[in-house]
Amino acid sequence: MKDSLAERLDPYNYTSGRWLRRDALERESRLIRFDFDALCRLVIELCPGANSIASYDKKEGGFNRVFIFHTDNAKCIVARLPFPLAGPSRLTTNSEVATIQYLQAKTSIPIPKILDWSDDASTAIGSEYIIMEHAxxxxxxxxxxxxxxxxxxxxxxxxxxxxxxxxxxxxxxxxxxxxxxxxxxxxxxxxxxxxxxxxxxxxxxxxxxxxxxxxxxxxxxxxxxxxxxxxxxxxxxxxxxxxxxxxxxxxxxxxxxxxxxxxxxxxxxxxxxxxxxxxxxxxxxxxxxxxxxxxxxxxxxxxxxxxxxxxxxxxxxxxxxxxxxxxxxxxxxxxxxxxxxxxxxxxxxxxxxxxxxxxxxxxxxxxxxxxxxxxxxxxxxxxxxxxxxxxxxxxxxxxxxxxxxxxxxxxxxxxxxxxxxxxPSPDEYAVHRKDYKLFEAAHQLRHSLSSLLNTASDGWVPLEDWEATETAHRETFRGMRQQILGNEDPDDDEPIRDEADLREIWPFDLE
Structure with missing residues (x-):
């Protein structure tokens, strides 16, 4: 069961979505090379009476890969491994565990119990991790x-x-x-x-x-x-x-x-x-x-x-x-x-x-x-x-x-x-205002595109929507380009006057 799930759900690569901007770099930054079997063995060790992993789910956020393990004795355990972009190595994990234990000592805030953790990626797991009870x-x-x-x-x-x-x-x-x-x-x-x-x-x-x-x-x-x-x-x-x-x-x-x-x-x-x-x-x-x-x-x-x-x-x-x-x-x-x-x-x-x-x-x-x-x-x-x-x-x-x-x-x-x-002087301020209008147009464009294409502001798209969203993205650019090219007499204060202006502030990759 464990091997087939590992093969099907891919513990190592980012599989939840793709990005309209810097897609390869974004996914590469969320690759974690570690020993999944060693992680499973550790989870079983931490659950007295458990002999195997019955099933697991993989969840991915912007900064972590989370595994929710279900053991054969009905325990539910969460293991979280940070992506390299989550923060500085070692410090991020050490600080989170210290913060949780400090708050558990000083307050009554309900936070799941940490069963094991490591801020050292050179252990048998091959990655920093925090393993805790499920909330x-x-x-x-x-x-x-x-x-x-x-x-x-x-x-x-x-x-x-x-x-x-x-x-x-x-x-x-x-x-x-x-x-x-x-x-x-x-x-x-x-x-x-x-x-x-x-x-x-x-x-x-x-x-x-x-x-x-x-x-x-x-x-x-x-x-x-x-x-x-x-x-x-x-x-x-x-x-x-x-x-x-x-x-x-x-x-x-x-x-x-x-x-x-x-x-x-x-x-x-x-x-x-x-x-x-x-x-x-x-x-x-x-x-x-x-x-x-x-x-x-x-x-x-x-x-x-x-x-x-x-x-x-x-x-x-x-x-x-x-x-x-x-x-x-x-x-x-x-x-x-x-x-x-x-x-x-x-x-x-x-x-x-x-x-x-x-x-x-x-x-x-x-x-x-x-x-x-x-x-x-x-x-x-x-x-x-x-x-x-x-x-x-x-x-x-x-x-x-x-x-x-x-x-x-x-x-x-x-x-x-x-x-x-x-x-600034009046002349300097006039130049600044022109640049600031282009900046505002760029931000408005990013907001409008994210809303229109139903993406996150950084261009993230759920994997199941990727092909349709990528097609809609290209068509949206072509439509806006035609609209700008069709405007033969733009206003003097219009920040986007031609195709070069549009490409300059376009928030997602066009190639």
Whole structure:
């Protein structure tokens, strides 16, 4: 049974979907070479009374391959193996296990028990792994549509009663949690009791593990934390932005709003000066309290009782959990709290989702006020911090726009002294606006295409829809090209004027 399943379900390759952009690279980055038989043997060892694997399912997300094993004595065990792009090797696994055990020691949040783990890929398994009990109950997304509005509201309250325990924890620095005795974390870790410490941030944005986003340290040293104060955290964001800028001569083809290498360096140094001044503001410091929070809170990661979906039975997937400024976590709205349009009247919000959004706001305000404070503040106070590390992905024009808007409303925001970023001249601003319109058009195009083709924003398509979606993608490009070529007299401010403009900002591969 085991051999036939392994052959049919392919434990090693990514088989859940394909990408309209960089498809081969995306799939290669999710290949895991390991010993599946050794993993099966270990699962059996961890289940007293089991003699064999009766069946297993393979599930794949963006960062992990998950196997759900059913043994011959009716045990259900989950084994998760990280993809190389999940985060830095060893650190990502060590931090997740340490975070789970820290939360299990400090809170009553229900998290499945870890049976075994390894952050060393050189063991018999041949991969890092975490093996744990299966979460009791069922995923919330399986119950949500059939729940009445009262149960939904009670469920949201129950979730935040649990999360309150996390938000109330206090930390002396920003970074990620690890076990204190981890031998390879030697630089500047901060003790957190006897068993745990705060070490480097294991989020993928700080490391060279992202698909098609190599790091370069010829202009700045790696700066992954931990950071004992907010100003140092801001330097980490800026240094991360600098590390993404390639050396001269290594430039790939990019849209014109990308900006030159020199432009990126100049903007990021202005960004460093702006962040340094803003970080002194007492309001921002108050909203930057170091807190830990679930990194991907949505219905699929929350398990509830099948008999009573207002009872939370487990919260899973703590990978890349980190200690961040409160405003960083406050920006996210879970899928169960997002208002959706009423199908019967697009101008109105569907009543159940509107009630859930209000319940989320109330729970945030009264149960996790550390998150509520930044949510109630002017968003412009945080935007430079949220976008400074992304200049190479987004294009220089996007961060320049943030700096311009921050500089313009500096006094209105009540910030001290003057803004370190000088406003552009009228001629410079005219050029900037033209580039920014193309940037906006590119983002709108990506959003429209993802919606039209029913793909993720990065072009991911379920395998069963691949051929039809790829055909629709080509036809959509041909249709838009014909539309542009047919417009013989485009407006002066039209950002997409010819086929070259369209190809320049097209988000998916055309070859």
């Amino acid at each position: 009791p109950g069922i995923p919330l997304h399986q119950k949500w549509l059939t729940m009445d509005v009262g149960d939904r509201i009670r469920c949201i309250e129950a979730i935040y009663q649990k999360l309150k325990e996390i938000v109330d924890l206090e930390f002396p620095a920003y970074g990620s949690l690890y076990f204190a005795n981890t031998p390879y974390i030697t630089a500047s870790n901060l003790a957190l009791g006897q068993e745990f410490c705060i070490g480097p941030h294991c989020g993928a944005i700080y490391w060279d593990c992202n698909v098609g986003q190599p790091r370069y340290y010829h202009k700045s040293n790696p700066n992954q934390g931990p950071w004992p104060e907010f100003a140092a955290y801001c330097d980490g964001l800026i240094d991360t932005g600098i590390s993404k800028i390639p050396p001269a001569g290594a430039l790939p083809q990019r849209p014109r709003y990308q900006g030159s290498i020199t432009t990126h360096y100049e903007l990021l140094e202005y960004g460093r000066a702006v962040a340094k001044k803003m970080a002194k503001d007492p309001r921002i410091q108050n909203a930057a309290t170091p807190i830990i929070f679930h990194p991907d809170l949505h219905k699929r990661n929350i398990f509830v009782s099948e008999a009573d979906p207002t009872v939370i039975t487990a919260i899973i997937d703590w990978q890349s959990t980190s200690i961040e400024p409160a405003f960083w976590h406050a920006d996210e709205v879970p899928d169960f709290a997002q208002p959706i349009s009423d199908p019967s009247c697009e101008d109105q919000i569907e009543p159940k989702s509107e009630a859930c959004a209000k319940a989320f706001d109330i729970c945030t305000q009264f149960l996790v006020p550390k998150l509520s404070v930044p949510r109630s503040m002017e968003e412009a106070l945080f935007r430079p911090f949220r976008y400074c590390y992304r200049t190479w992905e987004d294009g220089a024009v996007a961060f320049r726009e943030e700096l311009i808007q921050t500089s313009r409303c500096w006094k209105e925001l009540g910030l001290a002294e003057s803004c370190p970023f000088p406003l």
